[in-house]
Amino acid sequence: MDQIMKKVVEASYLTADSAAQYRVILRFFYRQHERMRDFIAPEEVLEYLRSLPAFQDYAEEQLHQQLAQLVKWNNLVARQDMTNAKTIEEYKKKRFRYQCTPYTVEIERMLIQLEKLGDQFQGSLERSQFDRLLASLEKLEEELEQPLNKPAADYMHIWDDIFHFFGTIRTNTADYIAYINSEKTSQRMQTEAFLVYKNQFTAYLRDFIVSLQKTSLQIRGRLRELDGQRLAPFFEKLVEHRRQIPRLEDTAASEQEWLEEFHEYWGSLRRWFLGGSSSQSELEMLQMQTNEMIRRMARYVQRISERQQHFRSRKKDYLHLAKWFAECRNLEEAHQLSSIVFGTMTVRHLHLEEATTDNLHAETWEEQPEMRQIKPRTNRYREKTKPGAFRSNHEQKEKQRLAYLKEREQEKQLIEKYMKNGEIRLAEIGTVEPFVRKVLLGWIGKSMAAKNHEVKTDYGMTVRVAMNPDHLITLDAEDGKLIMPDVVFERSGGER
Numbered sequence: 001m002d003q004i005m006k007k008v009v010e011a012s013y014l015t016a017d018s019a020a021q022y023r024v025i026l027r028f029f030y031r032q033h034e035r036m037r038d039f040i041a042p043e044e045v046l047e048y049l050r051s052l053p054a055f056q057d058y059a060e061e062q063l064h065q066q067l068a069q070l071v072k073w074n075n076l077v078a079r080q081d082m083t084n085a086k087t088i089e090e091y092k093k094k095r096f097r098y099q100c101t102p103y104t105v106e107i108e109r110m111l112i113q114l115e116k117l118g119d120q121f122q123g124s125l126e127r128s129q130f131d132r133l134l135a136s137l138e139k140l141e142e143e144l145e146q147p148l149n150k151p152a153a154d155y156m157h158i159w160d161d162i163f164h165f166f167g168t169i170r171t172n173t174a175d176y177i178a179y180i181n182s183e184k185t186s187q188r189m190q191t192e193a194f195l196v197y198k199n200q201f202t203a204y205l206r207d208f209i210v211s212l213q214k215t216s217l218q219i220r221g222r223l224r225e226l227d228g229q230r231l232a233p234f235f236e237k238l239v240e241h242r243r244q245i246p247r248l249e250d251t252a253a254s255e256q257e258w259l260e261e262f263h264e265y266w267g268s269l270r271r272w273f274l275g276g277s278s279s280q281s282e283l284e285m286l287q288m289q290t291n292e293m294i295r296r297m298a299r300y301v302q303r304i305s306e307r308q309q310h311f312r313s314r315k316k317d318y319l320h321l322a323k324w325f326a327e328c329r330n331l332e333e334a335h336q337l338s339s340i341v342f343g344t345m346t347v348r349h350l351h352l353e354e355a356t357t358d359n360l361h362a363e364t365w366e367e368q369p370e371m372r373q374i375k376p377r378t379n380r381y382r383e384k385t386k387p388g389a390f391r392s393n394h395e396q397k398e399k400q401r402l403a404y405l406k407e408r409e410q411e412k413q414l415i416e417k418y419m420k421n422g423e424i425r426l427a428e429i430g431t432v433e434p435f436v437r438k439v440l441l442g443w444i445g446k447s448m449a450a451k452n453h454e455v456k457t458d459y460g461m462t463v464r465v466a467m468n469p470d471h472l473i474t475l476d477a478e479d480g481k482l483i484m485p486d487v488v489f490e491r492s493g494g495e496r
Contacts, residue, residue, distance in 0.1 A: 010103040012073045021058075021066060024049065026075060029100040030108035039079060039097035042067060067098060075104045129172070130215040133165040137222040140234070144226075148233055152241035159238055159262075166269055173286055180293050205294050209287065216273070216283055223270050228263060235262045412459040415439060424489040431476040444487060454492060462492040 013022035028048050032040055046063050049055040070076040078096040100108075140158050148155065239258045275281030321341060328334040338345075375381060414436060418424050426440070447453040447465035454464045471486040 008103075010074050010101070011107060013070065013075060014107075018066065021055075022070065022075075024052070024055070025063075025066065026070070026100065026104055026108060029076065029098070030105060033100055033105055038099045040099070041095075041097050045098075067096075071098075074101055076100055129165050129169045130212060130219065133162065133169065134215055134219050134222070136161045136165060137219060137226070141222060141226065144230060144234060148237055152237045152244065155234060155237040156241045163265060163269070166272070170272065170282075177286075177289050177293070201297055202294060205290055209290050212283075212287065212290075220273050220283075223273055228266065231266065235259055238262055408459065411435070411439070415459065419489075419491065422491040426475055426484075426487045427471075427473045429475070431478065434477050434479050437475060437477045437482065440487075440489070443489060464490045464492055466490065 013019060013026065016022055025045060028045060029040060032038075042060075042063060045067075046058070046060055049058050049063070067076060067078075071078050076098045077100075078098055080096055136158060140162065143150075143155065143158065239255050239262075242258050243255070271279075272282045275284065324337060324341075325334055328337060414433070415424075418429050418432065418436065424440070432440075443455045443457065443463055444465055444467070446455045452464070453466070454462055456462055466488045468486045468488075472483055473486045475482040475484055
């Protein structure tokens with residue numbers, strides 16, 4: 001965690017005021033490092049810089065200052081050169097040679113990759129990577145079926161091959177899907193120029209899906225068989241290989257940390273292909289995204305075709321129709337041709353009632369006509385109405401009110417029938433009517449929202465609800481049984 005939170009001063013040269021000069025200097029050191037030249041003299045750096053058009057007036061003093069600054073930022077390591085000192089003055093000047101640090105090498109290597117990448121995702125959907133990963137897993141399974149007596153380096157080669165192919169699959173597929181889903185690619189797919197590449201894109205994605213479906217099932221089967229317990233001896237061999245590499249640092253990781261690292265890597269591989277207990281695997285997500293890309297390309301092609309069809313000139317079609325009309329022998333024949341080509345001229349809509357007849361071959365004219373009243377198509381039209389007398393429904397309302405009160409009284413008596421000493425105990429109630437069960441469950445629901453668990457019922461009484469969730473009972477009703485916690489309903493103020 002301390003390493004993560006530490007400030008990376010080695011990257012300061014990328015955002016400094018003279019970043020252009022610092023980057024050119026360190027890029028020169030990186031190229032010399034790739035050519036296995038470690039310590040470079042300042043004179044050689046100055047000669048290289050002055051060969052560039054932008055650094056023709058570059059001063060030597062400025063170079064020494066910037067090299068010293070890069071040493072402070074841990075980008076360069078300075079070593080005093082005492083071999084070529086011919087005078088005491090040259091020795092006192094402390095002539096240095098410089099070497100780039102590992103951090104600088106990795107930063108420059110990353111920058112070169114970013115420069116090649118540009119502002120777009122690259123990636124690809126390589127089918128061969130899945131085949132190579134499957135071959136590596138089969139090789140691992142073959143080694144586990146026999147004693148692990150080979151040198152530890154051989155098993156490390158198998159491990160490196162597996163995760164090299166897995167890393168290539170993971171990064172390339174993610175980058176290619178991000179490229180397809182990018183805004184620039186979506187805009188290009190909506191142009192007519194995309195029609196030239198649609199077959200190539202579709203075939204590329206389709207072949208990838210077919211190969212993926214064939215290989216992924218075998219990979220998933222191998223991974224299900226290769227669990228952590230079976231791989232334990234193999235991991236011990238990998239730790240042995242790590243242990244054979246000499247290290248001078250005292251902060252080397254322990255063997256237990258190496259084992260945890262191998263288990264985590266293997267777990268990530270299994271989750272990518274098999275998923276977790278509550279999450280979908282990345283492999284299934286990849287298949288879904290690839291199918292969605294094909295569907296989206298099909299939609300783009302359809303829209304482009306519709307747009308082209310919309311703007312297509314129909315001049316030739318009209319000339320062909322005009323030729324048909326010119327060849328008609330009389331006006332009646334021209335009318336018949338017009339009815340076929342353009343349809344009926346006077347009637348806008350034909351409406352028939354549904355299920356008029358079940359005969360599919362029946363003609364429209366054989367059915368009985370339906371009379372419909374046509375209303376004026378204006379917002380000022382109002383249907384004529386006759387004024388009617390006001391009718392008093394007092395007697396009818398009174399009858400409904402009395403019937404409602406009578407029904408409530410019967411319900412209250414039915415509820416009180418199950419109440420003993422002001423209580424209703426569900427464990428002792430016996431078989432009840434469906435209505436009573438509904439009322440009691442309603443009281444329980446209302447009591448859950450009250451602080452004191454008291455309910456004001458529709459029958460004018462207050463009931464306190466006490467529930468025992470640890471004791472389950474079976475409430476019998478005429479239409480079924482309900483397993484629920486034991487509940488006691490107590491009328492507030494009633495006799496116990």
